Amino acid sequence: MRWTLLCRVVDNFGDIGFAWRLAADLAGRGEQVRLAVDDASALAWMAPGGAAGIEVVAWEAATAAGCDVLVETFGCGWPEAVAAELVARAARPVCVNVEHLSAEPFVERSHGLPSPRFTVGGEPLPTWYFYPGFGDGTGGLLREPSLLQRRAAFGDGRAWLAGLGIERRRDERCVSLFCYPNPAADGLLDALSIEPTLLLLTPGSATRQALELLGPGLRRGSLRALPLPALSQVDFDHLLWSCDLNVVRGEDSLVRAVWAGAPFLWQAYVQDDAAHAAKVDAFLDRFLAGASTGLAAAVRRLFSTWNGLAGAVAAPDLGAIDRAEWAAHSLRWRDGLAAQPDLTSALLGFVASKR
Numbered sequence: 008m009r010w011t012l013l014c015r016v017v018d019n020f021g022d023i024g025f026a027w028r029l030a031a032d033l034a035g036r037g038e039q040v041r042l043a044v045d046d047a048s049a050l051a052w053m054a055p056g057g058a059a060g061i062e063v064v065a066w067e068a069a070t071a072a073g074c075d076v077l078v079e080t081f082g083c084g085w086p087e088a089v090a091a092e093l094v095a096r097a098a099r100p101v102c103v104n105v106e107h108l109s110a111e112p113f114v115e116r117s118h119g120l121p122s123p124r125f126t127v128g129g130e131p132l133p134t135w136y137f138y139p140g141f142g143d144g145t146g147g148l149l150r151e152p153s154l155l156q157r158r159a160a161f162g163d164g165r166a167w168l169a170g171l172g173i174e175r176r177r178d179e180r181c182v183s184l185f186c187y188p189n190p191a192a193d194g195l196l197d198a199l200s201i202e203p204t205l206l207l208l209t210p211g212s213a214t215r216q217a218l219e220l221l222g223p224g225l226r227r228g229s230l231r232a233l234p235l236p237a238l239s240q241v242d243f244d245h246l247l248w249s250c251d252l253n254v255v256r257g258e259d260s261l262v263r264a265v266w267a268g269a270p271f272l273w274q275a276y277v278q279d280d281a282a283h284a285a286k287v288d289a290f291l292d293r294f295l296a297g298a299s300t301g302l303a304a305a306v307r308r309l310f311s312t313w314n315g316l317a318g319a320v321a322a323p324d325l326g327a328i329d330r331a332e333w334a335a336h337s338l339r340w341r342d343g344l345a346a347q348p349d350l351t352s353a354l355l356g357f358v359a360s361k362r
């Protein structure tokens with residue numbers, strides 16, 4: 008089928024990050040994809056070289072003519088020309104709005120519902136809501152067909168790190184940091200500095216905060232930190248696969264940390280009305296179902312602190328968590344999710360049912 012994917016970059020990397028991953032997964036399965044985006048600049052480092060089967064065009068150059076499926080990401084709307092084509096019935100693709108990821112119960116209720124838009128004359132232009140999610144009855148999570156095999160074959164990441172000129176010492180734990188500005192960052196660095204730790208800093212806010220808090224030497228106690236360059240999405244996965252703990256944010260990096268199968272600490276995208284508190288809670292309800300009471304309490308406290316939901320700025324308490332239990336639970340949860348259909352397969356099936 009021929010797909011047009013629409014993406015508007017609001018801020019950060021999540022909008023284009025998700026849109027590119029979906030485009031690449033579709034193209035990898037033999038679909039033809041045109042990705043229309045209002046700011047493609049991040050693709051220069053996220054997807055250098057592009058991918059076969061994907062054409063990237065400017066937002067204004069988007070057209071629904073000749074396409075079978077029109078996907079709007081995160082309610083970004085349609086470019087004027089596309090809206091005009093749809094109103095004039097010059098094109099009749101299946102229209103889908105792929106929404107934000109959440110573990111909240113409304114996702115199951117809303118997934119697959121029609122979201123009719125209307126022409127000025129009141130004629131309906133049906134669009135379907137498609138909600139990514141963690142459970143049955145949602146659109147699932149992006150997971151390319153070979154992802155878990157590639158992850159299993161990757162090994163412990165020492166060779167990949169060496170390719171970046173980074174030598175991980177024998178006794179060091181390896182931690183990645185991708186975060187928003189976070190008042191609890193100082194406490195996290197304290198908690199990490201108690202034992203030999205190599206902290207790998209992603210560009211932007213993680214590196215900025217580490218430099219402010221650790222100084223130019225980037226050391227504290229037994230912790231040494233190293234700034235990384237912006238990585239391609241493929242190498243960002245490699246980073247997560249190389250670490251014992253991944254500190255991630257937003258949506259797409261959370262999903263990739265889940266597939267890495269190692270413990271992760273998630274910072275939700277902060278919303279003014281504190282809507283992220285419910286998001287974090289709902290996620291933890293799912294992630295911790297089946298965990299021991301002790302692990303569940305300690306992980307919940309850690310996530311609350313890191314997300315600023317624990318009252319006064321408290322220090323993230325990594326020491327309270329049984330690490331082996333956390334690792335085994337993360338792996339079990341990953342394997343359970345991997346038994347569910349992935350987002351792209353679910354989307355292909357959904358579109359087929361609407362044609």
Ligand code: TRH
Binds near residue numbers: 019023210257261
């Ligand atoms: O960048 P984010 O904070 O994106 C956010 C969220 O998606 C949020 O929900 C949304 O509303 C807001 O953007 C607008 O975090 P996220 O979602 O993890 O996206 C980061 C992307 O960047 C992801 O695709 C991984 C990619 N990435 C790389 O490819 N290389 C890198 O070196 C890094 C650090 C990230």
